[in-house]
Amino acid sequence: MNPSPSGATALARLYGEPLFELPPDLYIPPEALAVFLEAFEGPLDLLLYLIRKQHFNILDIPMAQVTRQYLSYVEQVRAHNFELAGDYLLMAALLIEIKSRLLLPPQRSSPEAEAQDPRAELVRRLLEYEQIKQAAQKIDQLPQLGRDFWLAQATAPVVGPPALPSISPSELAQAWSRLLQRAHLVQHHRIDGPRLSVRAFMSQMLRQLQRRRFAEFGELLQPEHGLAALIVSFIALLELAREGLIELTQASAYAPIYVRLGPATGLEAPDNSAHTP
CATH class of the missing domain: 1.10.10.580 (Structural maintenance of chromosome 1. Chain E)
Structure with missing residues (x-):
């Protein structure tokens, strides 16, 4: 991680230059961005970031494209910090498994039953994570004591006769x-x-x-x-x-x-x- 002159930590690199703040509406192609995984809360956070930044339909995820981008991001830090990339590699294996199941003929328990989408469980986890993340952001935006406001405190001097020491x-x-x-x-x-x-x-x-x-x-x-x-x-x-x-x-x-x-x-x-x- 490259610190800025003010002490901030770089979130990524854009064409070799450190990036300390992500653009809110700018799409950055994967080949031009090297993401430091410390900027994400976990593999679901990184996967949700890729889907939302490219405006994919979360109910119809293009597994091949998302998996390639996900692996390219994880590969950049695996050689330097394998322990950090462990959870991300587990998610990568799940993405590859889902893609492989999509290539196979659908399996039905009965001729009338609808084939189950292999992506359904992943979509459910992503939607739940996104709801929790949005709720946490709303809570963080609420005024907090010591950060957004302070309690007014005033003390008045107590004037009175001096107390004589007690006799033991x-x-x-x-x-x-x-x-x-x-x-x-x-x-x-x-x-x-x-x-x-x-x-x-x-x-x-x-x-x-x-x-x-x-x-x-x-x-x-x-x-x-x-x-x-x-x-x-x-x-x-x-x-x-x-x-x-x-x-x-x-x-x-x-x-x-x-x-x-x-x-x-x-x-x-x-x-x-x-x-x-």
Whole structure:
């Protein structure tokens, strides 16, 4: 196959010159045209091309003339690509067989029966192939997405408040572990005192948050009051978060954790920018 300067592949040769586009209405004699079989979809496509180009009646195919032209086209590529010409040679053998049967006296199963035309099966296959090919061409002419038209797409920028990163349980556990270390450092001795109430610590935390917008996680738990108070205050913090009375926020990954009132309280914390994380 000879490529054109633009990269297209030659379909045939006309008097030795490469032909990159078949003329729609020009009849080219077989001796002047060397067809590359890659331009056809198969032997039926080549046979139908020969019949339609020369305006033969497909119901009365001149087998001798069509067979000669068919063989001349196949012979040009058989020496160079025998595997490609295999299916075409099988069709050539069928054409020769049909021509031979036409030369023999017709055989009838009974004196009243009509002799069967040897070309009937080939004509049926050609007509079916032509119908399928025309249907495929009509489908190909339909507008196709990505070839004939494109879907209009537009995206609008989403403007909204920046979403704060969520706090994972592991980060909360690490913050709690650091507070435990601080509590052990400041603990010098243990004094048994009254029992600590989780509800009391919950109420105390809510009162502290009503006076400010945010409170730092460690500042709200107050580890300097001892290990027992720290544990009870942490349980109170988790209970408030579970009931939706407080929210835990973080400005960015690995940043300090802050606590603020949740929507379930129905209270609005004062807008104190000095406590904003």
